[in-house]
Amino acid sequence: MTDQEGQLPVRVTLNGQPASFLAAPRTSLSDALRDKLRLTGLKQGCEIGVCGSCTILVDDKPIRACLMLAVQADGKRIETIEGLATNGELHPLQASFQRHHGLQCGFCTSGMVLTALALLRDNPAPSRDEAREAISGNLCRCTGYETIIDAIVDPDAMRATQVGHG
């Protein structure tokens, strides 16, 4: 099956908007989002599901975009880091990461923020231990994690995630 002939249509709801593209079965969802839809906020580290930097939300749940075929996303609701800011203003959780220095190089950040967002939607007031466990599948080589935990359990981030900002 060649890339041209074997491509399948994929229709998704991407950050609230309908989107569609063609993908060969072998194309990972992470490659499709970056290369076909130019959503490069998603970073690819290991591409074998270990590092967590490609984490996005599919039907509200964090998943490894490198361990899902793009064609498997057909009909799903996808949220990426690009969908968080509104009118150029950072989402409160993003602002909290910035305020607490929860990032340095930024490579893990989109995966961290989306993982944290899913946690806060599921558990509006996580303890530090719960936050730590939630991000345990996401590697960060800069921060030492403590500032990321600070950003997640920040009262403003927790409150804002519950009201409106989703």
Added chain:
Amino acid sequence: MKFPDFSYARPATISEAIKLLSGNDDARPLAGGQSLLPMMALRMASPGLLVDLGLIEELAVIADGDATLRIGAMVTHDTTARSEAVARRTPLLRQALHHVAHQAVRNRGTLGGSLANADGSAEMPVVAVALDAVMTLQGPDGVRRIRADEFFQGHYTTAIGEGELLTCIDFPDSARSWAFEEVSRRPGDFALAMVAAGLQIANGKCLNASLVIGGVSDRPIRSESAAAVLDGRTLDRAVATEAAQIALDGVRVRSDIHADARFRTELAKNLVVRALLRAGGAND
């Protein structure tokens, strides 16, 4: 690395999937993809045809039946972990799921996929053997059912035959009280050693004990002699330690970069003690 090229099929029914899988050595079913896809990225597997089971709805159902709790092969770890029926009828499964990878992997990974993958360091095979689960295999020649302790035949090796598909797993109700203990390098990593221990206490005495050890060999190991030594005894640390000694006796414990055989053996013994005491209601 990118996945090697493959043909792709997305059947809507079990029979269609079996038709695609049978007579094709190069075909592999794709469940949650959390083990097979990394193996493909690493070129440890390159199937010619992937039969994606994701659209087969009947594989993704938990049936809270009279005789057993039946979990479809495509039910995700996350769904299993959140299931009220699972919490009520197979709390051991719920306990062990906490140790399976990370949330993002549990959101895609499936019970059937984990069992069919049969990694010697994975939690689900240990739970399946401990709870006397029965696997349903559907193939070109019909349906057969096989007990978990006969299903696992070695690292990445199961009783699934040519063209067969693991469709669901039945967990009979257990009268035992269970505890699961594991040690891994980091949370979510594969286990260096793990233990599922179940028992009943009547008039202060231990009855009907069951002990399954994982991570030390190429498949879950049930130790009947260790369970037998507990029978009728008052469970305390000394008795549990005696059982642990027997449980590891004669087991060819594997060595790898994460832990050598001696360390693994000691870990496993300690976990046996911990799990037995916790199953017996003692605060270790």
